[in-house]
Amino acid sequence: MTPGARVAAAIAVLDQVLDGQPAEQSLTRWARGARYAGSKDRAAVRDHVFQALRCLRSYACLGGARTGRGVMIGAIRAEDTDPETLFTGEVHAPAPLTPEERTAGAPPEADGDRLDLPDWLVTAFRETLGNEAEAAAHALRSRAPVTLRVNIRLKNLSQAIEFLKEEGISAHPVDIAPTALIVSSGARRIAGSAAYRDGIVELQDGSSQAAMHALTLAPGSRVLDYCAGGGGKTLALAARHDATWFAHDAEPARMKDLPPRAARAGCDVTLLSAADLAGHATYDLVLCDVPCSGSGTWRRAPEAKWRLAPGRLSELTKLQTEILERAAALVRPGGTLVYTTCSILRAENEEKT
Template identity: 55%
Template sequence: MTPAARYQAAIEILDHVLDGSAAEQALTSWGRRSRFAGSKDRAAVRDHVFQALRCLRSYAVLGGARSGRGLVLGALRAAGLDPEAVFTGEGHAPKPLTEGEKNPPSGFSSASEEHDIPDWLWPDFEASLGAEATDAAQALRTRAPVHLRVNMAKGTRASAIAKLSDEDIITEAHPASETALTVLEGARKVKNSNAFQSGLVELQDAASQAVVDFVPLADGQKVLDFCAGGGGKSLALAARAKLRLFAHDADPKRMKDIAPRAERAGAQIKLLNPGAPKQEAPFDVVLCDAPCSGTGSWRRAPEGKWRLDRDGLDRTLQIQSRILDEACELVAPGGVLAYATCSMLAQENRDQVDAFLARTNGWTLEADQAWFVHQGTDGFYIAVLRHVA
């Protein structure tokens, strides 16, 4: 495919996404129809699509339309490239620009438009991040770094760096966690590497690793990952100490990958169906990586930025509150409830914790910490609550 043909493919895929299709689904459907596209073509088209979704509002303004064509035109202008060199109509290139499309816009109408945040959310975003709101919003407009977690049960960070280098995957230590690596070159090779297949490394954001580091653990403890999902934090917990470790999710189907991942990592994790945690309680530590707005991971899942609305956020806040109320009943006296989100919004983080403490006797906040996207990781929050009664 020519570079222009890649842009045309992105236009078609973006139109499907704007009509309601999931980006991954639209990309997969295009890939099945486009057997001629090589791996580099597919990677380039994917990059075009996801970057356009990260910057949907500003690109739509720069391109004059909220359409696949408008977003690609806006992306070219934002990058300082000549759109007429791409929109030639030759071969599989996009059709030539109309006279109206040749006139770039005069500017943005609001800060939220320029920074690619929904209008309704910008006041909350600013209130939550203060002077750092603009930096965080701008970081969400960029591609997320690729981070790895070194499984210390199978090696050291230095040995992982060396083994990955042998397979032309260049990494360096990330300061957020002693287990974290940043992939500098060869990110697309990671999943097929010996280091990954042997369980020495896992794909996991550095702040997600730091969240697990923040949880106080000791050998022999009985620990529950209450909102386990795919098990990334369960695996990280297992690597930190010799635990009796349990994983649970309200939707057990989300945990389908935990067993093979645990086998690869050499970890022992018992999966619990809904209702089973009460039978296994009490636990010394319960980690709740609660469902959230995902504002801290919008670089990786940019569709979420545009599909979230006020009602959706309010429903999420209610779910988080219920999860805290349920999970606290599972913690032994003297034990820990660790509440985490991949959000940067105060409503989902410290405000949620303060509300829990106000309505629930016998708990105290020991410590909390936040990580933000403009600091080189995804946005995350964790609070460590102690059961004192």
């Protein structure tokens, strides 16, 4: 595919997303119908779509319309490139710009446009972060790095780096957590690498690693990951501590990959249904990584910030409180209840204390 053809594909996908379709679903549908597209083409179209969603409002301003075409015109202008170099109508590229499109568009001025946030979230960010709100919003406009967690039971960081290097993956330590590596090249090789297959590294954001590193456990503790999902936080703790591990999720299907991941990591995790929880209680530590807005992860899932509404945030905060109340009853006297989110919003964090 030519660069122009990739832009045209991104426009088609964005139109579906703006019409309410999930981005991943729309990208998958496009890829299935585009057998001519190679892996690099699919990756490039995906990158176009996700970057456009991170900067939806500002790109729409620059492009003069909140449509797939308008947003991609804005995206190209944001890179100080003339859209007419790609909008040629040749070899599956988008049709040339109309006279109206050549003159449409202006730099974003309103706060929501500048910060690429819904207006109500601009207020929420400022209430939560104060003078750091704009910096945080701008950070969410760029792609997140690929971060690995080294299983230090199997390899130290230097050994893991060398192991990855042999497979064409370059990585270096990052200060956020002592087990964290940032991948600088070869990220698409990770899932098929021996380092990943053998449990030496796991994909995990630095913030999640830092949160788990802050916890200490007495040897032999009984630990319940109450909202386990894929179990990444359990595995991060198990790499550093000897304990008895339990995992539960309200949707058990989310845990389907946990047993093989735990086996690769060299630990044993018992999966518990809702009916099993009380029978294994009490626990020395109960971890609640609760469902949340995910506002801290919008670099990876940018469409979520456009889908979130005040009513949904209220539903989430109510659910978080209910989870805490249920989980607290499972903690032994003198034990520890841990609450974590992927959110930066005060309503989901400080207001829970």
